[in-house]
Amino acid sequence: MTNTTLTTPARRFLSRSPGRRILAGVLGLTTAVALASCSGGDDEAAPDADNPTHVALQFGWTPNVENMAAIVAEQKGYFRDEGLDVEILPGGPEVAADAQVVSGNADMAILTSESLANAVANGAPLVAVGAVYQKSPSVILTTDGSGINTPKDLEGKKFGISKTDHRVYEPFFTSAGVDLSKIDMVDTGADPASLVSGEVDAMSAVAANQPVVLRQQGVVTKEIPLADYGFNRWSGALTVRSSDLADDAQRQKVLAMARAIEKGLETAVADPDDAATVVYDAYARDLGLSIESQKEGAKIWADLATSANNRTTHIAEVDDAGVASQQEFFDKTGIKGTASQLYDVAASREAFGDE
Known part of the structure; x- marks a missing residue:
């Protein structure tokens, strides 16, 4: 009411x-x-x-x-x-x-x-x-200084992802010209702790959620919006x-x-x-x-x-x-x-x- x-x-x-x-x-x-x-x-x-x-x-x-x-x-x-x-x-x-x-x-x-x-x-x-x-609020989240500036930069890196995001990110990487076989996909869920600890180099995230949490903890973040690559x-x-x-x-x-x-x-x-x-x-x-x-x-x-x-x-x-x-x-x-x-x-x- x-x-x-x-x-x-x-x-x-x-x-x-x-x-x-x-x-x-x-x-x-x-x-x-x-x-x-x-x-x-x-x-x-x-x-x-x-x-x-x-x-x-x-x-x-x-x-x-x-x-x-x-x-x-x-x-x-x-x-x-x-x-x-x-x-x-x-x-x-x-x-x-x-x-x-x-x-x-x-x-x-x-x-x-x-x-x-x-x-x-x-x-x-x-x-x-x-x-x-x-x-779309979906972003690839990484930390400043990781060297990851584009989706292609994830090749050879560990990428944290929730189980529900596989359906989106696997075709996304293919459409963005990324060799999926060169990315180590790690099921981490939505918790950004794995990114802070270094368990993964980047992770799937929502722009207004995990990045905000990390910045409030003093972590300098970098986000790559999926919408910028046609995944909207x-x-x-x-x-x-x-x-x-x-x-x-x-x-x-x-x-x-x-x-x-x-x-x-x-x-x-x-x-x-x-x-x-x-x-x-x-x-x-x-x-x-x-x-x-x-x-x-x-x-x-x-x-x-x-x-x-x-x-x-x-x-x-x-x-x-x-x-x-x-x-x-x-x-x-x-x-x-x-x-x-x-x-x-x-x-x-x-x-x-x-x-």
């Missing part, structure tokens, strides 16, 4: 019953689809600021500055301005964000392009109407049920959610320090995160939101060129998905006022 007292949302989601949080993970897809088909309907009123409609927004992980667009929108009343009373549902390892939307527990989820494609390939009736981060996985995809876009009242509701998030994103990009403070006071403080890490992370996420090449649209709006870039990413990584069916360009244009 939209709150004027910043710490209230943190108390709310931290006290939410575990059974409610993991419900989507245990629902079968057949049941979830049936539930989704029963939600909404023509009798639902369109969003009205004087009589706000309850909506639920599912995060992929716990609330931090990666989700600053939605959190700023919640805290500054942008959802309320759109006639919505928003409830933020935290994510985590027990929560399947896509299933939360399919089941009807949430009206919108924040996904990556890859997770959206995989969900749809498995039968989930989902589509995205926007994408907050249209430049979007994140922050504003994902809804396909059926909601076919029903006028439901369509207006989810597009209003997208507009509120877009306004929150614009506010956060204009002042990342303030956005980080809002996130910290509302959620991150109770999660044990530091204000310093949130502020540095907010600046990085703000840059990722605005630095996609040749942007002529609203920040979170998706266009045909961007969708084509996701198809290229799918093709290179072997992900099953047709990007033009996963991202609704017309709905995105409608949401953000370009038609």
